[in-house]
Amino acid sequence: MGKSKRRVVWTMSGGPTRVKNRTFVAAINEAYQHQDEIPEFWGAVNGPVGVLRGKFMDLYQISPGLLRRVAHTPGSALGSTRKKFKKGDITPEEFAKALMTHEITDYVVQGGNGSAAAAIKIKQIAQEAGYELRVYHVPKTIDNDLVGSDHTPGYGSAARYVILRTMGDDTDTHSLPGVKINVVQGRDAGWLAASSRLAREFGSDSPHLIYVPEVSFYTDKFLEDIAEIAGRYGRAVVTVAEGIRYHDGNMVASEIGGNGNGNGNGEKGKAKLAHYLEDLAQDNMGSDIRVRSDTFGYSSRTMPGVVSEQDGIEADMVGGRVIELVLAKADGQSVTLQRGSDLFGYIPVIGSISLEEIAGRTRQLDKRSIAQSGNDINATFVEYIRPLVGEIPPLGKLNLTDTI
Amino acid sequence: MGKSKRRVVWTMSGGPTRVKNRTFVAAINEAYQHQDEIPEFWGAVNGPVGVLRGKFMDLYQISPGLLRRVAHTPGSALGSTRKKFKKGDITPEEFAKALMTHEITDYVVQGGNGSAAAAIKIKQIAQEAGYELRVYHVPKTIDNDLVGSDHTPGYGSAARYVILRTMGDDTDTHSLPGVKINVVQGRDAGWLAASSRLAREFGSDSPHLIYVPEVSFYTDKFLEDIAEIAGRYGRAVVTVAEGIRYHDGNMVASEIGGNGNGNGNGEKGKAKLAHYLEDLAQDNMGSDIRVRSDTFGYSSRTMPGVVSEQDGIEADMVGGRVIELVLAKADGQSVTLQRGSDLFGYIPVIGSISLEEIAGRTRQLDKRSIAQSGNDINATFVEYIRPLVGEIPPLGKLNLTDTI
Incomplete structure (x- = not known):
């Protein structure tokens, strides 16, 4: 040359x-x-x-x-x-x-x-x-x-965002009881969805359930899980990775026609998945409990501060x-x-x-990080992620059963 | 007694x-x-x-x-x-x-x-x-x-969130050009939508367009506005209040069947409005430019930090x-x-x-805060809101036309 x-x-x-x-x-x-x-x-x-x-x-x-x-x-x-x-x-x-x-x-x-x-x-x-x-x-x-x-x-800061938003929903459902389903980025691996686990300090804290692509998704089990948690705590905050897939390997989002976008940035696809799960849960719970859903969108990667x-x-x-x-x-x-x-x-x-x-390879969550139940993340993962996300401010919540 | x-x-x-x-x-x-x-x-x-x-x-x-x-x-x-x-x-x-x-x-x-x-x-x-x-x-x-x-x-902190998320979308569309439409809380007044205006330091910064319930919404004008901004900057970040309404006073969200929820918390209704506007804009722009939408959800009021x-x-x-x-x-x-x-x-x-x-009364945005064009917020509003939202970190962006 x-x-x-x-x-x-x-x-x-x-x-x-x-x-x-x-x-x-x-x-x-x-x-x-x-x-x-x-x-x-x-x-x-x-x-x-x-x-x-x-x-x-x-x-x-x-x-x-x-x-x-x-x-x-x-x-x-x-x-x-x-x-x-x-x-x-x-x-x-x-x-x-x-x-x-x-x-x-x-x-x-x-x-x-x-x-x-x-x-x-x-x-x-x-x-x-x-x-x-x-x-x-x-x-x-x-x-x-x-x-x-x-x-x-980039992961630690995005995870920090996911954790803080989940904590926000914890305070929200503590204020006004209901079920909240959050669809979080992650088509092939549940790293960001799993990160929400750090928001939970006590057993009753959010998120109460976490679904990742590494575990097969069963709709009936999902609905039972939510009903069980809502029965126990009067509310439920649920993290769902966008890439959850059925036992046959097909993505739930694709099956419901929500993920035609090949760039992995299908915001509308995530929203479709969120609304699909929200409707399923609302139908299953009846009108007594309010079910809402949200997607974490681009803000996971770019919101400053x-x-x-x-x-x-x-x-x-x-x-x-x-x-x-x-x-x-x-x-x-x-x-x-x-x-x-x-x-x-x-x-x-x-x-x-x-x-x-x-090149082109994907690392998934370690099996030890995923709870046997398939709907939660283990404490070993908490130890893994804690040093990566910075100091997380503790929430102060009143025990509302501590009445006169 | x-x-x-x-x-x-x-x-x-x-x-x-x-x-x-x-x-x-x-x-x-x-x-x-x-x-x-x-x-x-x-x-x-x-x-x-x-x-x-x-x-x-x-x-x-x-x-x-x-x-x-x-x-x-x-x-x-x-x-x-x-x-x-x-x-x-x-x-x-x-x-x-x-x-x-x-x-x-x-x-x-x-x-x-x-x-x-x-x-x-x-x-x-x-x-x-x-x-x-x-x-x-x-x-x-x-x-x-x-x-x-x-x-x-409560307003100053929620506005801070809206501003930071808008700044996030500014960096996002600066990175990967496209149109981003954000639906922000506000059924009867555009206070939160207007707050996004503070994210704009220079004319080319986001948000490029702001639509509030105080101004009649015209679909054609909306699509023209976006096309004009996208033509000028190669991207457009648009803030829309959930309560935008047509000239006849009917809310756009209600007309498209997205706002049956009387509690003013219709997250799904906001998402429907967002997708409706996204689809309109995408159809109008053609496939050359990527159009995405988002709703700001409950996190506007409760995400910690x-x-x-x-x-x-x-x-x-x-x-x-x-x-x-x-x-x-x-x-x-x-x-x-x-x-x-x-x-x-x-x-x-x-x-x-x-x-x-x-009791039961609603205060709307001052007419002086709204630009004559009806698609933007004036600098007088910036002076109003600046002391309420805390220090906003400045963005550092490269001028990508400043090439060798």
């Missing part, structure tokens, strides 16, 4: 998170310390679409003050895209030409497991065009489903680490996040893994 | 808010300083239902530590009810008997304008039974629609004031919240007003 000067391009992929921009800004900060080795650090606007169209920002030119604000703003600061590497979206041949035209030597993809697969595809596209390109991946996803990691940046401090710090760490990979020319690697021995409390450990090992 | 010792009963009415319990705890704290005059201070569990069933808590017996936690917990700590004073719900004759049986001398209702009407009803029920009862009202409502007040405790400090302080203040009304035997009064001259910045001023003046 006749070019020795390195030109590193950062691309954002997939959905936004609360700390995606922290990783991005930490990486700029780290690269800036190594300008002799990384003389050019560009950001592509809207991911590979920006590469194709030649839309790049010079990341060293952004003012430190703005970068600080960007770091603490949810979202994908460079813009992301839903387009794929295929004719009609991003034609591979044209993309390879763009890589060469802009003399890109190193390509960083910030995303989830789908983006890891895309990174491999990009490497392959370049190779087929006879162009030498080093590719790296740095994780971000609220789904927490990357293999090879204990957890992923709900960041887990630990999540933010770890997002910084993986941003620094991917630049170390770039400096080492560790082509085809992704950053991982593990936890050290818990002898001395929680310690995050940053490492790396080959892209092939994580 | 032959009874000289005062027995004050606190009841909670209507929906929960984030600071309802602060008012309640501040009142207990104030009453506790005046035990010679208020020897007994009881809380009825689930409002008038608790009175009927003789379910009272001795408020002086709750530990200070628990009270502190309760104060900072969203909800209605004593429980509320949706039941009304009518046969089948709460029979007036039985209720009057319960008042006498429990020798209640002073009755405090914490609620909104509907609760003020209920307080008058309670006074009347007692009078008809020949029983002397003093009645007081202390405001709480996220709706901000009480006449006689500049704003109400989103309290406006000013709102919390004012909630404390009105709690202290209603006890002063009780001490003064100011029968039939409600607490008001005004603002002082703004010569020296924002200052809240607590006062009182006759229940008759506020």
